[in-house]
Amino acid sequence: MPDPAHWLAPARRRAALGAVLVWSPLALVCAALVFVLAGTWSTVAMLVVSALAVVWAARAAAARFDAQWLILRLNAREAALEDSAALVFGGQPLAGIEQLQARRIAARIAALDPAGLADDLAQRRIALAWMLAAAALAAIAVWYSQEPAVPPLSPADPATAPAAPGAPRLVGQRVRIIPPAYTRLPPRYSDSLDIRAPQGSRIEWTFAFDPEPAAAAVQLVGGQAIPLTRASEGWVGGVRLDIPSLYRLTAEGLGAQQPVHRLEPIADDPPQVRVIEPASGLATMRPGQSRWRVVFEASDDYAVAAGARAAITTAIGEGENVRFAERSITVTGTGDPRRRRFAINLPLGGFGLQPGSDLVVQLTVADTREGAPQVVRGPGVILRYPAPRLAEVAGLDLMAKQQMPAYFRSQRQVIIDTEALIRQRRSLSADEFLVRSDTIGVDQRLLRLRYGQFVGMEAEETPRPPLPVSDKEDGAPPEPDHYDGDGHDHGEAPENPTFGGLGNVLAEFGHTHDESEAATLLDPDTRALLKLALDAMWEAEVNLRTGKPEAALPFENTALDYIKRIQQATRIYLPRVGTQLPPVDMARRMTGKREGIVGRGAVLEPFAIADAVPATAWRALAAAGAIDLAGLDQWLRVNSARLRDPLSVLAAVDGLRSAPSSKAAREKLRAQLWSVLTRPPATVRRRPDGGDMGRRYAGGLR
Incomplete structure (x- = not known):
């Protein structure tokens, strides 16, 4: 019987040769690249590794050819073998008639050439591999030639x-x-x-x-x-x-x-993130809008990572029934690695947005720093699903107006709206002008009530009966009567009042406008300024509600001026609490013993500096004594991030270490430490000298 290895050898040699011809160009390219980047010895190591890899690939390619492949190849190419090559190379025991057939087939196989069974070399694949390798080697050579030559010493x-x-x-x-x-x-x-x-x-x-x-x-x-x-x-x-x-x-x-x-x-700076689209941080969802496009731009001094995470938060509901949900998606950036853009197209149908809900998108990016990339979370962009407009109703303000949130309304905004209304007077009809002026008047009223809470002003929401005519001779308005349901807390009347008992007189016959546990007390000057501001707001409100914004504008500016002065005034917030005295020791009462009750005199505590090392060294440099340079050097290395130029201070320390007796070195180090010292918590202000006249007077006294 013929030997299968003899018939497989040509095919295996040709397969191994093909693998070597295909993978050798890649090994040469890797070696050339290592030579440019790392030098000769690294190139030799790379060649050894590449050769071993090519040998392994050749052995793997040759191992694919076995006896089963030989049987299939012979049966497929030679019809004279009658699909009986397995009887010759199968390696199984044969019966009598099978042995006869095997001898006939073996004689026919012996007349064949084993080299004819091997596949031809993949010339296209080999040519493509060498062409790509040649192009890569040419690019590496050009790159290497463009690198600056090693300069002489x-x-x-x-x-x-x-x-x-x-x-x-x-x-x-x-x-x-x-x-x-x-x-x-x-x-x-x-x-x-x-x-x-x-x-x-x-x-x-x-x-x-x-x-x-x-x-x-x-x-x-x-x-x-x-x-x-x-x-x-x-x-x-x-x-x-x-x-x-x-x-x-x-x-x-x-x-x-x-x-x-x-x-x-x-140091590597962290990346910076800014919003490109939309132009505003708060966008309003349009009717019928199904998708929302958000574009961020991330920049870094070296490179921004191609992948980023976008955190998408939804706030659905109103009031206290708000449900929050957060999800994150991966976004791939495009453009220059130093300035990548991340575009996000969100299908709004999958978030379940309802009127009055918000959709917030924030992008988290990282740079490519080795070891520990710096991660930065950018600003958020809000898409708001507007709530439906309220229907018109009859009431105190004639109709329910769509107002801005309270935290957007201020006296300055009222002035801006009034000035804009005055400029647009010619382009508006009389009715529309009156409605807009009244709307601004409502804003002024709400602002006046909010400031009025600090001086005990009522909410003015509950109707009150007309005041009785004053019977005083000076015509001053009488004090308003208090009754049940007037909006004030009168307290509960005592169940069993007793004659001569004080009880809760204030709760029985009057009421307070401040909370008893924590009342806000303003000094008289601040309270007077606040009342003047409220008076100006009232005048502005009256003119705005009657359609006279020009007359209201001076009062609005006056109120703003008073508010600014109030913000700069001194405010005192004191809780109304009782005096807490220590309990009386009945065992020592009336005994005349004074041990432990006489306080010591006030003792001045020394001022302790948190960073005393540089301060101690600065004081020691003024004298001729020794200095702990080792401790100072260690402190400087630990706190180098706090110093503007730590190397200059270290150089001064090293200079003094080299020349301990040098006065110039001590003065240089002392000057460097002056910028490191902790500033005192308070400074003494120099008294003004009175200007030119004061200086002339002081000169005359001398």
Whole structure:
């Protein structure tokens, strides 16, 4: 019987070759990309990994060809085999007649060529793979050629060279800054050793010395030392830029007084969200509207994540029977990654909106910062389903008017509405002008009643009987009578009054307009101003209700002026509570013992500063004593976010540490700490000098 492996070998070799020809271009592209981004050693590692992957793909392609495939291929291509190839390659025991047929079929199979059973190479697939790989390699080559070439080492500052002859001195320097990948910023080179780069960047130094030292390092002030290794161009080393720091270059034999340099990270700002559509934050649902389109725009200094979450909240119902429901959907942004737009089309039929309900949409976006993206929730947009207009009814105000909510009504708005009505007088009919003037008068009345509550004004909703004619000689109006149902709380009369008992006289014969537990007390000046404002509001209301807005406008402005003065006045809010005295100790009463009842004199407590470390150091710098620089350095690192320029303060601390007896270093650090000190809670105001006349008078006295 023929060997199946002999007949499968050509097909397996051709399948493996096809897999190698298809996947090899991808391996070359990956290696070229790694070479551009990471260098030679990473490229070698990538080539090894890619080769192993291609070998695995070739073995997987060859493993698909087995005995079952061979049987099917022979039966399909050779009709002379009479669909009996399974008798030869099936591997099962055969009966007598089956053995005879198997020998006949084996003789016919032996006359065939095994290479003819293999499939041809997928030339189109191979050609497409190599064409795409060639295009990718060309793009990588163009990109690599456009990258700035590695600049030569720039000369070092001559002032840093040591005075000792034969000692190592710095002759060249270069800094490479590799921003984080999420910033999409290209690497760059800098000649200056003062570095300012995005937070999370990789900082790589290259230094050249003459003569070469035995060892070199970058020493972070107050922190770790970063060792430098010898390379072809010089000594190289790197660090990740996360926190602001100061550093200096150190080497064996190098001068000890090397200058310090800055490592300043640029923090990633959170994204900003604004509403593009609709133009207003409050939109009104139109009759027949079935969809609502909302467009947000999110911007970031580097990039905004493509996906965002939109929180949709519905408030259905009125008064206390409001039902809230919240759902969220995923929205995909479009446009520039630094400024993406998120469009949301909401089908309104699925939210069950009713008249008087609201639909609120808020967008939550994030940036692409590595590790912990910054998440920001933008402003909300409201779609309001307007409530139906009230039907006209007869009553005190002739008709029920659609009024704005109370929190939108103010004296300034009344003035604005009055001025607008005066300008539109010529374009309105007499009846429409009177109706609009009366509407503004109703707003003025409601505002007057709201302010009047602070001086005990009644709600004026319950009709009262006419006042009796005064029988006083001066004609002053008498006090109004009080009766049941007048809208006031008269209290309950005592059940069993007794002669001579005081009881609740106020509850029996009078009433109060303030709550007894927590009454609002205004000082007399403020109360007088409020009464003047209410009088002006009353005059304005009378003129508005009678269709004379021009006459009402001066009173409206007068009321607004009084309200402004009231807002700046001193207000006193006192609860009416009784005096709470300590209980009397009956055991000590009438004994004459005074132990424990005589209070001590007032003792001045020392003023404690929350952050006493910089204040203590600032006072110590004025003297010649020692200073806790370690504690100050630790405080500065913990509170660096509160400082405007923490690196300048750290540099001053390092300067004093290097020269403890230097008066200039102490003064420099003291000046830096002045901006860090906590401001006192109160300041003493300088007395005015009386102007030019006062200064001349004081000069004459001298």
